[in-house]
Amino acid sequence: MHRNDFVRQLNNPGGDRRPSRVLHIDIPLLLLLLALCGIGLTVLYSASGQSIFYVKRQATFMLVGLVAMLVMAQFKPRFWERGSMLIYIGGLLSLVAVLFFGVGAKGAQRWLDLGFTRFQPSELMKIAVPMMVSAYLSKRYMPPAFKHVFVATMATLLPVFLVAKQPDLGTSLIIFSSGFFAIFLAGLRKRYLVATVLLALAAIPTLWFYVLLDYQKQRVLTLLNPGEDKLGAGWNIIQSTTAIGSGGWSGKGWTQGTQSQLNFLPESHTDFIIAVLAEEFGLIGVLSLLLVYLLLIGRCMVIALQAQTLFSRLVAGTLSLTFFVYIFVNMGMVSGILPVVGAPLPFISYGGSAIVTLFSGFGILMAISTEQKRI
Amino acid sequence: MMHDGAFSDPARERELFARRLFFGTLATLILSIVLSLRYFDLQISRYEDFATQSNNNRVLVRPLPPPRGLIYDRNGELIADNRPSYDLTIVPEHSDDIDQLLSELGKLIAISERDIQRFRKKLSRRRPFEQTTLHVNLSEAERAILAVNGHRLGGAETSARLIRHYPHRDLYAHAIGYVGRINERESQTIESVKYSGTDSIGKVGLEKFYETQLLGTVGSEQVETNARGRAMRILEQTAALAGDNLTLYLDSDLQRTAFDAFNGERGALVAIEVETGGILAMVSTPSYDPNLFVTGISQKNYDSLLYSNDRPLFDRSIRGQYPPGSTIKPMFGLIALQHNIVTPSYQINDNGYFYFKGIERPWRDHNFARGGHGDGVNLSKAIIESCNIYFYGLGVKTGIDLLSEYGSQFGLGARTGIDMPGERPGIMPNRAWKKGAHGQSWFNGDTINTSIGQGFMLTTPLQLAVMSARIASRGDVRTPRLVKSINGIDQPAPQAAANIDISAKHWDYMHRAMQDVVHSSRGTARSINKGLNYKIAGKTGTAQAISIDAEEKYDSSKLNKNQWDHALFVAFAPVKNPKIAIGLIVENGEHGGSSAAPIARAVFDAYMESQESVTLVTK
Numbered sequence: 001m002h003r004n005d006f007v008r009q010l011n012n013p014g015g016d017r018r019p020s021r022v023l024h025i026d027i028p029l030l031l032l033l034l035a036l037c038g039i040g041l042t043v044l045y046s047a048s049g050q051s052i053f054y055v056k057r058q059a060t061f062m063l064v065g066l067v068a069m070l071v072m073a074q075f076k077p078r079f080w081e082r083g084s085m086l087i088y089i090g091g092l093l094s095l096v097a098v099l100f101f102g103v104g105a106k107g108a109q110r111w112l113d114l115g116f117t118r119f120q121p122s123e124l125m126k127i128a129v130p131m132m133v134s135a136y137l138s139k140r141y142m143p144p145a146f147k148h149v150f151v152a153t154m155a156t157l158l159p160v161f162l163v164a165k166q167p168d169l170g171t172s173l174i175i176f177s178s179g180f181f182a183i184f185l186a187g188l189r190k191r192y193l194v195a196t197v198l199l200a201l202a203a204i205p206t207l208w209f210y211v212l213l214d215y216q217k218q219r220v221l222t223l224l225n226p227g228e229d230k231l232g233a234g235w236n237i238i239q240s241t242t243a244i245g246s247g248g249w250s251g252k253g254w255t256q257g258t259q260s261q262l263n264f265l266p267e268s269h270t271d272f273i274i275a276v277l278a279e280e281f282g283l284i285g286v287l288s289l290l291l292v293y294l295l296l297i298g299r300c301m302v303i304a305l306q307a308q309t310l311f312s313r314l315v316a317g318t319l320s321l322t323f324f325v326y327i328f329v330n331m332g333m334v335s336g337i338l339p340v341v342g343a344p345l346p347f348i349s350y351g352g353s354a355i356v357t358l359f360s361g362f363g364i365l366m367a368i369s370t371e372q373k374r375i
Numbered sequence: 376m377m378h379d380g381a382f383s384d385p386a387r388e389r390e391l392f393a394r395r396l397f398f399g400t401l402a403t404l405i406l407s408i409v410l411s412l413r414y415f416d417l418q419i420s421r422y423e424d425f426a427t428q429s430n431n432n433r434v435l436v437r438p439l440p441p442p443r444g445l446i447y448d449r450n451g452e453l454i455a456d457n458r459p460s461y462d463l464t465i466v467p468e469h470s471d472d473i474d475q476l477l478s479e480l481g482k483l484i485a486i487s488e489r490d491i492q493r494f495r496k497k498l499s500r501r502r503p504f505e506q507t508t509l510h511v512n513l514s515e516a517e518r519a520i521l522a523v524n525g526h527r528l529g530g531a532e533t534s535a536r537l538i539r540h541y542p543h544r545d546l547y548a549h550a551i552g553y554v555g556r557i558n559e560r561e562s563q564t565i566e567s568v569k570y571s572g573t574d575s576i577g578k579v580g581l582e583k584f585y586e587t588q589l590l591g592t593v594g595s596e597q598v599e600t601n602a603r604g605r606a607m608r609i610l611e612q613t614a615a616l617a618g619d620n621l622t623l624y625l626d627s628d629l630q631r632t633a634f635d636a637f638n639g640e641r642g643a644l645v646a647i648e649v650e651t652g653g654i655l656a657m658v659s660t661p662s663y664d665p666n667l668f669v670t671g672i673s674q675k676n677y678d679s680l681l682y683s684n685d686r687p688l689f690d691r692s693i694r695g696q697y698p699p700g701s702t703i704k705p706m707f708g709l710i711a712l713q714h715n716i717v718t719p720s721y722q723i724n725d726n727g728y729f730y731f732k733g734i735e736r737p738w739r740d741h742n743f744a745r746g747g748h749g750d751g752v753n754l755s756k757a758i759i760e761s762c763n764i765y766f767y768g769l770g771v772k773t774g775i776d777l778l779s780e781y782g783s784q785f786g787l788g789a790r791t792g793i794d795m796p797g798e799r800p801g802i803m804p805n806r807a808w809k810k811g812a813h814g815q816s817w818f819n820g821d822t823i824n825t826s827i828g829q830g831f832m833l834t835t836p837l838q839l840a841v842m843s844a845r846i847a848s849r850g851d852v853r854t855p856r857l858v859k860s861i862n863g864i865d866q867p868a869p870q871a872a873a874n875i876d877i878s879a880k881h882w883d884y885m886h887r888a889m890q891d892v893v894h895s896s897r898g899t900a901r902s903i904n905k906g907l908n909y910k911i912a913g914k915t916g917t918a919q920a921i922s923i924d925a926e927e928k929y930d931s932s933k934l935n936k937n938q939w940d941h942a943l944f945v946a947f948a949p950v951k952n953p954k955i956a957i958g959l960i961v962e963n964g965e966h967g968g969s970s971a972a973p974i975a976r977a978v979f980d981a982y983m984e985s986q987e988s989v990t991l992v993t994k
Contacts, residue, residue, distance in 0.1 A: 142388050185399070187391045245417040245425025259429055283418040290407060301400055305393060313389075317396050324403045328410065335413050 024073040024370040026303070032296040033069075033362060036347040037062050039277075039289060044350055046255040047269040047276040054269060054350055061352040065359030072363025077371055080364060081135045081311045087124070088132035088155070094121035095162040102166070110166050122163045122171045123357040127364070129156055129175050130322065133182040134314035142310075143187030152183050167213065170343035173329065178322040185317045220339045236272065237336045244278040244286075244335055251282035269350045271342060274334050286331075289348075293327050303369040312368040319361050437598055440572035441591025442537055444618030446551060446581065448627045449653075449859060454547055455582070457537040460670065461513040463521065464506035467498065470530025477509075480531060483524060484517045486510050506534060511670045539575065539582075539669045543627070545662035546634055549690040550625065550654075550795070550857065552580020553665035569593060578668065579690075581621065581857060583796050588861055591618035622860045624653025632981040633658045636974040637961070643691035644959035645840035645855075646978055649947065652844070652853030652868035654793070655955060656978060657837075659691040684937075693798040693837045697960055699828040700916030701761045702839060702945045702967070703787075705846060705885050707769065707826060708754050710781045712881040716772050719884060722753045725764040731771070731819060738823055740764050741917070758888040759898050761915060763827050770826020771819055778825060779805035784852065784875045786841035787834055792869070793855045801838050804831035828916060839958025843945040846889075847912075847953035849882040850875030886912055890950045899968045900944070903976040909983055912953075913946030913975065915967030918960075939963035944971035948979045955982050 020027050041055055041062075048054035098112055098121055112119045133152045140148045156179025163172040184193070208217065243259035252258065257279035260268045268276055278286050300320030307313040323346065330345040332338035344354050417425065446455035463480070470476045480486055486509065494509045513521070513533065521533055539554045541547065554575040557565070561576055570576070571593055577583035594615030599608040633644045637660040646656040663680050680688050689695065711717045727743030740747050740763045748762045757765035770778065782788055788803025802808065804825060806817040824830025834842075841855055852871035860866055889912035892898040899915040918941040942964030947956040957975045964970035 142391055181399070185392060185395045187388075187395060241417055242425050242428050244414065245421055246429035247418050248422045248426065249419065278414065278418065283414055286414045286418070287411060290411065294403070294407060297403060298400075301396060304396060310388060310392075313392050317392070317399065321399045321403070324406070328406050331410050332413070335410070335417060337409075337413055 021370055023070070024366055025070070026299075026366045026369040028299050029296070029303075029362060029366060029369070032292060032299065033347070033359075035292055036296070039292070040348040042254070043273055043277045043280075043348055044269055046257070046280060047260055047273050048350065050255060057352075058350055058355075061355045062347075062359075064352075065356045068356055069359040069363035069366065072360050073366035073370065075367055077307075077309065077312045077315070077364075077368050080131055080315070080367070081138070081309075084128065084131040084135040088128045091121055091124045091128040092159060092162075094119070095125065095159055097121070099162065099165065110168055120353050122159075122166065122168055122175070123353050125159045125163065125175050126171065126178065126322075126357055127319075127361055129159055130178040130182050130318040131315055131364070133179050134186075134311050134318060137182065137186040138310040138314055140186075143189050144183070146192070149183060149188060149192055152179065156180065156183075168342070170329065170341040173341060174322060174325060174343070177325045178318055181318040181321045182314055185314050185321075236267070236340060240272050240275040240334045241336050243275040247279040247282045247285075249282045250284055251278070251280045254280055256280060271330065271340075271344055271349060272334050273349050274331055274345050277348070290327075290331075293324075293346075297324055300365055303365055307368050308371050312371065316365055316368050319365060323358075323361070437596050438572035439594035439596055439612070439615045440536070441593055441615035442617045443539060443554070443591060444585075444589040444620045446589075446621045446623065448623055448625045448630075450626065451622075452627045453542060454623070454625070454627070455551055456540050456542065458540040459535050460511065460538040461518055461533050461535050462508050463510040463513055464508050464532050464534050465494070465530050466506055466532065467530065473530075476528065476530055479528060480509070483520050484510070484513070506532065512538075539666075541665045544664045544666065546627075546630055547625070548580075548662045548665045549659040549692060550580055550657040551665065552582040553578055553668045554582050555668045556671055575669065579797065580795060581623075584794050585619075585621060585858065585861075588619040589621070592616035619862045621858050622863075623857050624648060624651065624655060624859045625657065625857065626655050626982075626985070628985060629656040629978055629981050630658065632656075633974065633978045634660065634662070636977040640964065640970075641685055641691070641962040642960050642964065642971075642974075643695055643836040644957065644974060644978070645692050645837045646955055646957045646982075647840050647844040647855055649844050649847045649851075649953045649956050651859075652855050652870070653859055654855055654857045655982070657692050657857070659689070659695075661685045661687045663687045690797065691836060691960070691962075693793065693795060693835055695960070696799050696801050696833040696835055697941055697943070698830075698832055698918040699787075699834040699839060700918040700941075700943050700967070701763075701827060702914050702916035702943050702958075703782075703828040703832070703834075703842070704758055704761065704766055705889055705914050705945075706781070706785050706842060707766065707773070707778060708758060708888075709846070709877050709881055709885050710777055711769050711773050712754070712884065713877045714773065714777060717754055717769055719754060722751050723765055723768060724750050725752045725762055727764070729764045729767040729823070731767075731823065734820065738763070738767055755884070755888040755891065758885075758914065759891045759895055761899050766826045767823045770822050773826075775805055775817060775822045775825065778822070779803050779808075781875070785845050786838050786852075787832075791837055791841050791855050793837060794857050798837070799835055801835050802831055802833040829919065836958050836960050839943065839945050839960070840956060841958070843947055843958050844956035845875065846882075846885065847947035847956045849879070850877055886950055889914055889946075893946070893972075900946075900972040902968055903972045907976075909948060909979075910950040911946055911948040911976070911979055912950045913944060913972065915972060916943035916945070917941070917965070917967055918943060920963060936963050939965050942967045942969070942971040944968075944975050946972070946975045946979070948983070954986065955979065 041059060044058055045051070045055050094112055098110065102111060110120055110122060112121060133155060136152055136155070137144050137148060144152070156176060160172045160176045160179070163175060212220075239259065243257065246252070246259065247257075257276055259279050260276040274286070277289065297320050300316060300323070304313050304316035304320060307316050326343060326346045329338060329341065329343045330349075333340050333343065344351050346358050347355065442457050445453060445457070448454055463484075465473070465476065467473055477486070477491060490510050494507060497507050509531075518533055521528065521531070541551065541553070555578045556574055557570065557576045565576065569590065569592075573590070573593070577586040577589065582589065592615060594613045596609050596613070597611040599610055629646060633646065633656045637644070637658065639661060641660060643659040644656060645654065647653070648655050667676055708717075712719075725740060725747035727740050727745070727747030728737040729739070730737045741761070742748065747764060748756070748760055752762050752765050754765070756762065779788070782803040788801055790798045790800045804821065809815055809817050809821065809831070821830055825832050837855065845852060851874055854869040856866070856868040858866055890910055892915065893900045893911045893913050894904050894907075895901065898904075900913050903911070920938055920941055940963070942961045943959070944967045945956075945958045947953045955978075957978060959971055959974055961970045961974070
């Protein structure tokens with residue numbers, strides 16, 4: 001037994017009987033999540049053209065997500081560790097099924113129609129991949145040997161490839177990061193790290209010429225020169241940077257943003273919602289939101305450091321770093337420093353399945369944070 | 376076995392993890408600072424630029440809805456067109472106080488509670504600065520009142536748009552159908568871009584079947600707006616493309632004649648152009664005014680249509696399924712002739728009753744009380760006088776397998792494939808069907824009932840007309856069609872590769888027998904032959920609306936009118952060179968000869984008259 005555990009155990013000899021512990025709720029985490037939901041609904045009301053309809057639907061999704069989170073938190077991390085392989089394989093099979101039987105909209109196949117409901121396997125993979133890779137590596141020595149790094153990498157790249165094929169670049173990027181973070185946190189040796197970076201750089205031309213579709217290349221080109229394509233892909237970026245820039249320090253006021261309210265801003269209530277916030281609440285609003293996000297990530301890091309097992313540590317660390325990728329990709333793309341890949345801003349963008357997935361991830365973090373200390 | 380530098384000491388494991396997590400946290404913080412700097416750059420350093428740009432950014436894209444395609448009859452008469460309608464719309468951003476505006480408007484024109492409810496519902500889902508409709512179809516007087524008071528009604532506007540209009544009102548209601556507001560379920564299945572600016576969609580009839588062609592292609596315009604979002608100037612326009620125009624085979628004169636001939640009775644008639652399979656007239660009575668549905672029918676009007684005993688919304692012509700009665704006798708006769716089961720010289724003696732071995736209770740003829748049709752009943756006489764006893768025997772000898780196989784070739788028991796939604800298939804029973812539907816084997820008694828078009832058998836008036844047309848054309852199998860051409864391009868009806876396999880002499884024989892139904896002194900439809908200068912071939916039919924016990928006699932005076940027998944008639948004319956074929960039913964009309972046949976005669980007369988005038992013109 002580790003010395004720190006022993007000391008904590010001494011301080012708390014009778015076990016913790018507080019309701020939050022019994023229900024496996026991490027109070028700081030819950031409060032920060034509720035704050036994000038509140039901000040999200042407020043901005044959504046304005047971004048959707050003051051539509052109560054969207055706000056009600058989003059609030060419903062949030063409630064479903066909260067319940068999912070509480071349910072996930074009731075299972076011990078051991079349970080998730082043992083089940084991770086099964087969930088991963090199930091997710092992989094349904095991703096293959098999507099390629100053949102998937103349904104979707106706007107030229108992308110992302111859904112499986114189960115008759116009573118629709119199910120998006122790529123969402124499941126956002127949680128299954130970090131769990132599976134963490135479970136796999138936590139059973140090996142640290143730092144992992146080349147063989148194990150290779151297996152973990154393949155286990156990550158397979159779903160990344162399948163999701164990119166749908167095509168859903170944003171989600172495949174998230175899944176890739178989660179797998180990478182798990183390997184990195186498990187103590188990937190520096191020489192492998194350097195090798196990975198070099199390999200990634202070498203892969204860029206291959207990606208460009210063989211993997212990326214024309215419209216995806218267009219988005220990268222657009223990033224370099226948005227003025228080139230005013231009516232097509234560049235339109236979004238020009239409109240969103242104008243919306244953000246015209247917000248100034250404190251913004252134009254809630255529901256007063258001319259860019260978003262006059263319908264110039266495309267996808268204003270989904271992927272581009274940060275532009276509405278930036279226009280109406282200014283830089284102060286943007287930084288406040290970023291601060292709440294960082295506090296949330298900070299709390300997750302603390303949970304990761306205090307976690308009881310290697311698996312728990314890896315999962316918690318991976319999920320919190322991946323969460324930041326969501327934020328960085330979305331805020332970067334809307335402000336024009338990253339290509340447009342279709343990634344929602346967590347808890348703020350409108351969209352049901354993304355929200356439920358996010359909450360489920362935090363459910364696992366709560367399970368880890370409230371795990372009984374080993375003696 | 377440990378590899379180089381690996382360890383399994385929990386303390387060092389923790390340290391390594393903590394170090395890695397620290398790097399991760401550091402990267403997170405650095406990237407957060409990058410993001411903050413980017414937003415600072417946009418929002419603070421370049422604020423002036425973007426604020427100016429945002430101020431000048433006032434170009435809105437608005438959809439231009441396409442005018443819906445028009446529908447013409449075969450002579451170019453308009454059946455469905457578009458008329459301007461003036462709606463009262465509100466842009467809430469332009470009004471200081473919505474509630475006050477509503478009450479102000481309520482004082483000037485009649486605005487219903489339902490209008491206001493709908494308006495509030497739409498308000499919650501609209502985009503800002505979007506016109507939201509409060510009241511549709513303003514009258515001229517109302518428009519004048521609103522124009523005069525315009526200065527104190529800030530936010531309220533009168534806007535014009537095109538709405539569907541059916542000039543013939545109830546005449547074509549069932550065939551053409553109508554458009555109505557797009558409902559929740561439809562809005563999930565349509566492509567919303569195609570319908571931007573359009574709020575109606577084909578609900579039933581041709582309007583629904585040809586929705587894709589009629590809709591047209593939406594256009595757009597870029598509009599410069601002022602600071603409050605009001606359109607000031609049009610910058611660029613892509614015109615909308617009107618929907619395709621449909622020209623039908625329908626003839627308004629025939630349609631009107633048929634409709635009027637029913638004189639308000641419940642029933643349906645379908646007339647087919649024999650040569651093309653085109654529908655010349657398609658009537659279901661009573662009917663309704665489809666214009667009521669275009670801008671949303673009131674609950675009161677809808678209830679009165681829905682709960683009327685006459686069921687005016689029900690399209691009897693393609694959805695009404697009735698026992699065909701004796702109208703299928705010519706078809707069954709043709710089958711028996713073709714397969715040598717009877718010959719023209721074969722005769723029976725009909726004393727009014729038909730006994731089948733092993734069954735005690737006899738089947739009887741409609742005139743059993745007068746002792747049946749007597750001696751020497753051959754096929755021709757059995758058709759002319761509609762003798763049931765002859766057909767009981769013929770049916771049993773032919774067998775249900777042949778009857779049903781040919782029945783489907785003549786268009787019975789399956790959807791005809793007409794270009795209309797909602798057609799019913801009817802029933803042409805056979806062994807497999809009975810097994811599936813009732814779980815029972817087929818009995819000879821079933822064949823006997825089927826042989827006079829009773830029992831399980833059901834047909835729609837459209838199917839009767841199709842059967843009649845296929846007899847008239849000597850077995851030419853064509854799918855019935857309403858649309859003759861789309862934007863002037865002909866749309867010929869699909870036609871089967873081979874004709875129905877029946878010899879020419881049998882067609883001749885049957886055409887002759889059917890002619891005598893109308894033109895001989897003993898024919899069941901002789902009442903319509905007065906003053907005819909052309910020849911009609913036909914067959915009457917009677918179908919029971921309720922079942923009468925075999926021991927009892929049908930007596931209309933003891934029954935309510937809605938229990939009276941249905942009267943049917945199938946016919947074509949002129950016999951020598953058939954042009955037009957008809958199938959029709961008069962619900963509770965009792966006898967095909969007395970109530971159904973005269974309607975056919977009226978339609979034939981109108982058709983022959985129009986043909987004569989055409990001939991005169993060409994001469």
